Amino acid sequence: MSVIIASVLLPFLPETPIQLLVESLLYDFGQMTLPFDNVDKEYLSEPKKLDIKDLKHFMLFMGPLSSVFDMLVFASLWFIFGLREAAAFQTIWFSYSIVSNLMGMHIIRTSKMPFFQSNANKTVYFSSILLSIIGLLVPYTFLGKVIGLVPITLNYLNVILGVSILYCIIAIFAKKIYIKKYGSWI
Numbered sequence: 382m383s384v385i386i387a388s389v390l391l392p393f394l395p396e397t398p399i400q401l402l403v404e405s406l407l408y409d410f411g412q413m414t415l416p417f418d419n420v421d422k423e424y425l426s427e428p429k430k431l432d433i434k435d436l437k438h439f440m441l442f443m444g445p446l447s448s449v450f451d452m453l454v455f456a457s458l459w460f461i462f463g464l465r466e467a468a469a470f471q472t473i474w475f476s477y478s479i480v481s482n483l484m485g486m487h488i489i490r491t492s493k494m495p496f497f498q499s500n501a502n503k504t505v506y507f508s509s510i511l512l513s514i515i516g517l518l519v520p521y522t523f524l525g526k527v528i529g530l531v532p533i534t535l536n537y538l539n540v541i542l543g544v545s546i547l548y549c550i551i552a553i554f555a556k557k558i559y560i561k562k563y564g565s566w567i
Contacts, residue, residue, distance in 0.1 A: 479516030
């Protein structure tokens with residue numbers, strides 16, 4: 382949703398197709414560790430039935446929240462930093478997307494407070510940290526150059542990490558509202 386909105390509003394694509402594919406591949410590597418994850422004991426206490434209606438509620442509740450933070454990044458880059466160079470904009474978006482998605486994965490993996498009340502398996506933590514670092518470093522590599530990314534200054538790291546952390550904090554509160562409204566976490 383965010384990329385579609387930004388594509389309409391910006392004079393360039395917020396991300397090229399090859400950048401999106403590489404970003405998705407890195408994120409998918411992080412998700413490949415989820416079979417090793419720890420599941421909260423109370424989640425396993427009784428069989429769960431997957432209901433499409435629950436999935437729809439989740440998507441319509443959490444999806445727009447994620448898009449709001451994506452738009453916050455776009456607006457910050459455009460209005461606060463005055464960034465008009467497509468390659469730099471795409472690079473920041475590429476790194477932000479990887480970091481925020483991997484951090485967000487820890488928020489949605491449990492109905493509890495991640496990192497405090499429910500811990501992921503060490504493999505999941507390790508892959509999230511490693512792939513976030515890789516996502517931040519790709520723009521400085523040959524691969525980054527090939528897919529149109531450029532080295533960025535460290536002040537943009539504040540946007541990438543700051544908005545990702547803010548998103549996670551707000552998503553934790555949103556999760557509590559969701560559970561109160563719908564009675565359970567997906």
